[in-house]
Amino acid sequence: MRIFTTITAFFLAVQSASASPEFWAHEWPDTNFSKTTVENWVEILSGGPPKDGIPALDDPQFIALAAADLPVNEPVITVDIAGEPPRAYPVRYLMWHEIVNDQIGDMPVAVTFCPLCNSGIVFDRRGPTGTLRFGVSGKLRNSDMIMYDRESQSWWQQATGTAIVGDLTGAQLQALPAWMESWDSFRTANPEGRVMAEPDFNRNYGTNPYVSYDSSHRPFLYSGELPPHDIPALARVVRIGDKAWPLSRIAAAGMLTEEGITLTWAAGQASALDGGTIAQGRDVGNIRVRDAAGNDIAHDVMFAFAFHAFWPAGKWMINPG
Structure with a gap:
């Protein structure tokens, strides 16, 4: 870091x-x-x-x-x-x-x-x-x-x-x-899709200036409470409204259906906040979140500390049901 x-x-x-x-x-x-x-x-x-x-x-x-x-x-x-x-x-x-x-x-x-x-x-x-x-x-x-x-x-x-x-x-x-999904996942599913071109700025695109950040014990410039249930501060959670599913739980199951929502996990996406280059990051997988009709719904894959900071009374989906 x-x-x-x-x-x-x-x-x-x-x-x-x-x-x-x-x-x-x-x-x-x-x-x-x-x-x-x-x-x-x-x-x-x-x-x-x-x-x-x-x-x-x-x-x-x-x-x-x-x-x-x-x-x-x-x-x-x-x-x-x-x-x-x-x-x-x-x-x-x-x-x-x-x-x-x-x-x-x-x-x-x-x-x-x-x-x-x-x-x-x-x-x-x-x-x-x-x-x-x-x-x-x-x-x-x-x-x-x-x-x-x-x-x-x-x-x-x-x-x-x-x-x-x-x-x-x-x-x-x-x-x-x-x-958020891997480039390979996007291009396979969307052969007619378009991708944003490289911006005209002098930046070292593809590198990660936050090396090993997502394995840190504490967030940067954060003095608030850490998450409950012994969840690591920088563990990823899938936030939908005021509910958060630990990414590790979804990955272990492959698919979860709860609260009228289906969450699926598939390997293939690198963490952007791990290795010195993004492509070197460990595999954190691809998440999709859909409703009972199969429609994609708004969600966020964020760190656990941030969910707890902004939704202190939020519900942690750590157990089946």
């Missing part, structure tokens, strides 16, 4: 100074800090880069599958909108950009990935005041990315899709059915 040791001490040292909105106002003069659901500002920390220091992508280009040169086990986020060819957003790009503002047919989407929580969620970008475009604030709460919209400069919690600071405080983005 070479990126952590050089900055952790500094940000913990300034934590008390940043425990008020006034600390951030000079950087965010157009954000209305008088409207917020944040009660404990100690939870808001800088992740290192400033506002837009991690550049979100707008209106990406897409190429045919045959033109892509990706390792077969690398993860992609799949978005399949009715009437449009399925699209794959490689995590090797999201690792360095975290948000992609795209338009699929009539649907404006934000494809988001927070490496520190392993949280990959796709949102409908239509908010209460119209279509929004999102950027990376550089701030973290419970180690999860805080996004902002460029229209109102409101802050949004990526894990929940909820506005937490600014004029749009309390607004909720709709999460869309999307899933």
